[in-house]
Amino acid sequence: MVAHLARLLPEAPSVIVGLIVNPVAGLGGAVALKGSDGADVQARALALGAVPRAAARAAAALGALHSRRPGLRVRTVAGAMGEDSAVAAGVPYEIAHHPRARTKSASGTGAADTRAAVAALGGVDLLLFAGGDGTARDVLDGGPRSPVLGVPAGVKVYSGCFGLSPFAAGATAAGFDGATVEAEVVDLDEEAYRSGRVGVRLYGILRVPAARARLSGRKTGSSAAPPGSAESIAREVAASMLPGTAYALGPGATTLAVGRELGLELTPLGVDVVRDGAVLASDVTEQTLLTLAMSQVTHGVLSVIGGQGFVIGRGNQQFSPRVLARLAGITVLATRQKLAALGGRPLLVDSGDLAADAAFGGHTRVVTGHRESVMYRIQSASEDL
Incomplete structure (x- = not known):
């Protein structure tokens, strides 16, 4: 089936894909910080030896996409917010936005930069973003004019707008034909989460490619389980x-x-x-x-x-x-x-x-x-x- 897709997809119309990377997404996971929101948490994570992984996961998604759609065009953000991943994946790209780093963080960028990048990349056919639930909320707040798809790179990925993996996200983007469905973005208080209190609420809705089998779906609770x-x-x-x-x-x-x-x-x-x-x-x-x-x-x-x-x-x-x-x-x-x-x-x-x-x-x-x-x-x- 993959070989069949490889024969067909290069002949499909050229697709313009946008890419936004949250460079600090997932930073706190391996060092037991249970999230990466906030400059102080990011600094602690780096002090504990955390290794950023969002850029590599974004590059993996781009690689899977490019192998199926060699003629794709990528528009992205300068530096760690996308350009570095495009270079690592070896895909042709153009810079459509330069972050201004309004919010201090371990990467020098923050939520305001993500929102600004969403506005700058408004003319793409599909907007890829690498991060977790916090990044998904920032993308939603940016008012995307295109369908979006998340590359899972955060500690928690409870929202339903993400691919199952970076490779699944790339393959889904490659096969995108314009058909979309709604996906939920959830809100979670990281400070409460670190204390063991998981309170997830619906934050909003994003349009994503209609490829349910390759999307993670929203996390559900265990309240329906019988007592005991x-x-x-x-x-x-x-x-x-x-x-x-x-x-x-x-x-x-x-x-x-x-x-x-x-x-x-x-x-x-x-x-x-x-x-x-x-x-x-x-x-x-x-x-x-x-x-x-x-x-x-x-x-x-x-x-x-x-x-x-x-x-x-x-x-x-x-x-x-x-x-x-x-x-x-x-x-x-x-x-x-x-x-x-x-x-x-x-x-x-x-x-x-x-x-x-x-x-x-x-x-x-x-x-x-x-x-x-x-x-x-x-x-x-x-x-x-």
């Missing part, structure tokens, strides 16, 4: 823990229930490591988790994001490709209701490394209750692309 579902799963996980083995518990209400079952208070929305019924390390960074996994047998315990199906790559960037390579295994947790809500769609992995993601292809055991589990399909978010 998480506790039932937690009993099963706690009962199966092996002596002497470390367990890295990812974010989520279900993993918090595992902590309660063990009599432990875990970090809301963080990654904690437990062993033999005690907390070994709290709210760990990617580097700390890697060090632990290299020194002892370590097993990952991860929950599924409702409505989206992501297991890795959304809010748990501590489980990086190099950490995944060191883990003895992974246990996936989800209620039967959450799996049913996926409508047969697979669980997804988007670690940022295609080889690491591909290792998850096939089926995985999902714990759904006490002495209950099902085998469920899991795959790279970039599979077949």
Whole structure:
């Protein structure tokens, strides 16, 4: 099918694609800051050794797009807000805007620059932006006159306007024929989020390409799950823990229930490591988790994001490709209701490394209750692309 598209798409009419990159998107994920909004958070992230990843993910999207549409025209923003990604992807581009850096941040740009860039790129056929939910809100506030598509690069990607992965975003842009659908942009208070309080509300609507299979969709909550579902799963996980083995518990209400079952208070929305019924390390960074996994047998315990199906790559960037390579295994947790809500769609992995993601292809055991589990399909978010 890919070969068929490659034959057809270069002959399609030329498409003008705009590109805006939030250079600090995702900066706080691997260093356990649970977001990247705010200059102080960005500075802390860099001090902790965070490595910017938005530019590389934008370049990956452009590469996937250009391979399918060699004749595309890219208009972007100077420097880190787009030009650097275009250069890295080796695609021809033109500068349509120079950021004025009205808002101080680790990258020298801010929300006002994103809004100004949206206005400057108003004449494109499709506007790509790389970032997370905060970037999506800034794009919406900029009043885009073109359909948009997000390249997932943030810590949290709960809005429905993003591709499943950078490669999925690029492939979707390449096949864009003008047909659009509405996608929700959500608002989330990062300070409350860091304290474990997840309050997501609808912020607005963006028009995106009509390619539902390649869009992540909006995150949904777990309120529909029957009382006791998480506790039932937690009993099963706690009962199966092996002596002497470390367990890295990812974010989520279900993993918090595992902590309660063990009599432990875990970090809301963080990654904690437990062993033999005690907390070994709290709210760990990617580097700390890697060090632990290299020194002892370590097993990952991860929950599924409702409505989206992501297991890795959304809010748990501590489980990086190099950490995944060191883990003895992974246990996936989800209620039967959450799996049913996926409508047969697979669980997804988007670690940022295609080889690491591909290792998850096939089926995985999902714990759904006490002495209950099902085998469920899991795959790279970039599979077949």
